[in-house]
Amino acid sequence: xxxxxxxxxxxxxxxxxxxxxxxxxxxxxxxxxxxxxxxxxxxxxxxxxxxxxxxxxxxxxxxxxxxxxxxxxxxxxxxxxxxxxxxxxxxxxxxxxxxxxxxxxxxxxxxxxxxxxxxxxxxxxxxxxxxxxxxxxxxxxxxxxxxxxxxxxxxxxxxxxxxxxxxxxxxxxxxxxxxxxxxxxxxxxxxxxxxxxxxxxxxxxxxxxxxxxxxxxxxxxxxxxxxxxxxxxxxxxxxxxxxxxxxxxxxxxxxxxxxxxxxxxxxxxxxxxxxxxxxxxxxxxxxxxxxxxxxxxxxxxxxxxxxxxxxxxxxxxxxxxxxxxxxxxxxxxxxxxxxxxxxxxxxxxxxxxxxxxxxxxxxxxxxxxxxxxxxxxxxxxxxxxxxxxxxxxxxxxxxxxxxxxxxxxxxxxxxxxxxxxxxxxxxxxxxxxxxxxxxxxxxxxxxxxxxxxxxxx
Amino acid sequence: xxxxxxxxxxxxxxxxxxxxxxxxxxxxxxxxxxxxxxxxxxxxxxxxxxxxxxxxxxxxxxxxxxxxxxxxxxxxxxxxxxxxxxxxxxxxxxxxxxxxxxxxxxxxxxxxxxxxxxxxxxxxxxxxxxxxxxxxxxxxxxxxxxxxxxxxxxxxxxxxxxxxxxxxxxxxxxxxxxxxxxxxxxxxxxxxxxxxxxxxxxxxxxxxxxxxxxxxxxxxxxxxxxxxxxxxxxxxxxxxxxxxxxxxxxxxxxxxxxxxxxxxxxxxxxxxxxxxxxxxxxxxxxxxxxxxxxxxxxxxxxxxxxxxxx
Ligand SMILES: Nc1nc2c(ncn2[C@@H]2O[C@H](COP(=O)(O)OP(=O)(O)O)[C@@H](O)[C@H]2O)c(=O)[nH]1
Ligand SMILES: Nc1nc2c(ncn2[C@@H]2O[C@H](COP(=O)(O)OP(=O)(O)O)[C@@H](O)[C@H]2O)c(=O)[nH]1
Ligand SMILES: [Mg+2]
Ligand SMILES: [Mg+2]
Numbered sequence: 147x148x149x150x151x152x153x154x155x156x157x158x159x160x161x162x163x164x165x166x167x168x169x170x171x172x173x174x175x176x177x178x179x180x181x182x183x184x185x186x187x188x189x190x191x192x193x194x195x196x197x198x199x200x201x202x203x204x205x206x207x208x209x210x211x212x213x214x215x216x217x218x219x220x221x222x223x224x225x226x227x228x229x230x231x232x233x234x235x236x237x238x239x240x241x242x243x244x245x246x247x248x249x250x251x252x253x254x255x256x257x258x259x260x261x262x263x264x265x266x267x268x269x270x271x272x273x274x275x276x277x278x279x280x281x282x283x284x285x286x287x288x289x290x291x292x293x294x295x296x297x298x299x300x301x302x303x304x305x306x307x308x309x310x311x312x313x314x315x316x317x318x319x320x321x322x323x324x325x326x327x328x329x330x331x332x333x334x335x336x337x338x339x340x341x342x343x344x345x346x347x348x349x350x351x352x353x354x355x356x357x358x359x360x361x362x363x364x365x366x367x368x369x370x371x372x373x374x375x376x377x378x379x380x381x382x383x384x385x386x387x388x389x390x391x392x393x394x395x396x397x398x399x400x401x402x403x404x405x406x407x408x409x410x411x412x413x414x415x416x417x418x419x420x421x422x423x424x425x426x427x428x429x430x431x432x433x434x435x436x437x438x439x440x441x442x443x444x445x446x447x448x449x450x451x452x453x454x455x456x457x458x459x460x461x462x463x464x465x466x467x468x469x470x471x472x473x474x475x476x477x478x479x480x481x482x483x484x485x486x487x488x489x490x491x492x493x494x495x496x497x498x499x500x501x502x503x504x505x506x507x508x509x510x511x512x513x514x515x516x517x518x519x520x521x522x523x524x525x526x527x528x529x530x531x532x533x534x535x536x537x538x539x540x541x542x543x544x545x546x547x548x549x550x551x552x553x554x555x556x557x558x559x560x561x562x563x564x565x566x567x568x569x570x571x572x573x574x575x576x577x578x579x580x581x582x583x584x585x586x587x588x589x590x591x592x593x594x595x596x597x598x599x600x601x602x603x
Numbered sequence: 604x605x606x607x608x609x610x611x612x613x614x615x616x617x618x619x620x621x622x623x624x625x626x627x628x629x630x631x632x633x634x635x636x637x638x639x640x641x642x643x644x645x646x647x648x649x650x651x652x653x654x655x656x657x658x659x660x661x662x663x664x665x666x667x668x669x670x671x672x673x674x675x676x677x678x679x680x681x682x683x684x685x686x687x688x689x690x691x692x693x694x695x696x697x698x699x700x701x702x703x704x705x706x707x708x709x710x711x712x713x714x715x716x717x718x719x720x721x722x723x724x725x726x727x728x729x730x731x732x733x734x735x736x737x738x739x740x741x742x743x744x745x746x747x748x749x750x751x752x753x754x755x756x757x758x759x760x761x762x763x764x765x766x767x768x769x770x771x772x773x774x775x776x777x778x779x780x781x782x783x784x785x786x787x788x789x790x791x792x793x794x795x796x797x798x799x800x801x802x803x804x805x806x807x808x809x810x811x812x813x814x815x816x817x818x819x820x821x822x823x824x825x826x827x828x829x830x831x832x833x834x835x836x837x838x839x840x841x842x843x844x845x846x847x848x849x850x851x852x853x854x855x856x857x858x859x860x861x862x863x864x865x866x867x868x869x870x871x872x873x874x875x876x877x878x879x880x881x882x883x884x885x886x887x888x889x890x891x892x893x894x895x896x897x898x899x900x901x902x903x904x905x906x907x908x909x910x911x912x913x
Contacts, residue, residue, distance in 0.1 A: 188840035259721075296750075296751040297752075297755075300751055304750070346866070372836075377653050378837075378869075408840070
């Protein structure tokens, strides 16, 4: 269903078989596909329309560079325009928090119910304490959701900042005044106000938060929104921006597999920068916004950067270097395969990686068909650990009787062991190929460029 | 139409009418008596997409109009009527209330979904309904991850007069579910609602934990849990497909509750979910209090979506 835009467009252009400058018909056909891709990624309809028109203007009459296909050319135009819109020429300064005010600087978190305000408030507090050496006070104004104030107090402890003591029955405005007072008296640099979730059409609650804003005069009013949000993102963002005045957006649950079109919708309708992305439930799972990564995702081109970063994070550097050396010498053995499997598991398993890889749509069926799943990875690890060290170093030793021994030792079967050894051979071959492709080639062709026939099982 | 049904509809409508307002305006502006040509149909399709219906379904629904009314002069009301009927036809087979089996003591309901979708609040709403019907209700505080999630459920337990079984934060959720079942059974409770931590469906390890809860319960009795409720947030877009698909695959979802339909999100994804998976849709959430749960009616949902009265 979510075939990447590039695949879609290559199909279109394969049929057209046109070259040279992009004609109006070429572009029109491509735009239809782009429109569908954006809608499937949850970009709101009015935003899609504007976007498609802008791309059309840029694309018609463009010379297709000789070495790329028309499809790649259009994808590049779309991608670049998307990055530009998402980033909006935002330099580092506009996406950083604005703390230029007389302390205590007030940051107010606003948004729909359950969007991630409280979690993000704690994450930002942690960020300010560690990165900016600020003294931060966390304050919950959420008297609506049961135990919301306790939730923030617990999180404050976890991120090692103070939270305003809870006074039962106190209303949001009164809490705000007390927070500002404490903030001033006790020399806080930053006061973060975590508000209750509210619907943008709930007049009573919207005027309540407007009143809080008038009292607190926040330097930042951050709209916290879920990356999974659908078409409604425009309505929400517009209403909060018109009524309260948004200074920036926090996009949460970017660790999910949503395409994240809401980012484009909200950015387009508010013209405000996306300042942070929430990438997990843990209190350190906060990152600055990366327009190019979200753009790639919206277009279904895979979050290559995330994958590479995640790999860099989890894959042991030394291991990787050792492996690289072995690869050059052609000495990739079963011990290396075992450590590869371990790394794979650490990176969230096959399913964790699926969503992030470019070109995955093409081979998804093959992977499913081959039954390469996390359960299988575990069984393979069991097989490898039932081998002797010599066997792992020199797989040629694995004759029939040794295979029978290993099968019973690992609770698997001889055919499974045979499959693993075949996979190992394919992998060694694939490594050689990867070496030849180099890093650039890998990016361009994605995993599909590497999948050997043998992986189909 | 009976008094009660009318009352019910108007309550649902007050929640849904805001959602449909823009859609209605859109449809009206397309159809102040226009010919139903390609362009009009295209615009109509876009409006359905703007309600979060997926493209395939929007094409299917407008395709039906194309076959029956192409090139006819049509009035807006008439077209809304036809569209609502189409949508209702697709939803009808899945509109099924969640019925407790009185023979089960307790009927075990496991509640699952992504973070912040409204699981805990939905449990409170169901507990309120069952308590109002005179049932004994147990709640298991299975979200042992999120800060103060246990306290949140405890407060709902107090408010609804339900017994809450809880361990501390970080406790094993499967073990807790097991204990809660034993306690609810010993007490002869009618229903046990098990809360779980929110989890994104692409997190393999967290999904495996959820699977473990089901496995542990099944060891006690193969029929457990009797009901697995997936809580979907109406503001969610096309990702709801992936949520339904994966939660269904991992824990065998038996029913859906859609929350937050009191906003401007229209929950159009339900239509394609209905067609694709046929999972029963039991109820909709239209607010933050324990009273804000409504049974799901295909007709009312479809008509409200199209901005029709009754
Ligand atoms: N996976 C993931 N979960 C998140 C993220 N941000 C928040 N959450 C979770 O979403 C749920 C609701 O978050 P909360 O901060 O209470 O939302 P609020 O109601 O807006 O204050 C909790 O379960 C959080 O752990 C994120 O970036 N990724
Ligand atoms: N407006 C509205 N808010 C809801 C609804 N259901 C839940 N909420 C709110 O959504 C937020 C998250 O709900 P919660 O039950 O804690 O979600 P959970 O993380 O899935 O357990 C809370 O602020 C709830 O009050 C609903 O139907 N309408
Ligand atoms: Mg909160
Ligand atoms: Mg909960």
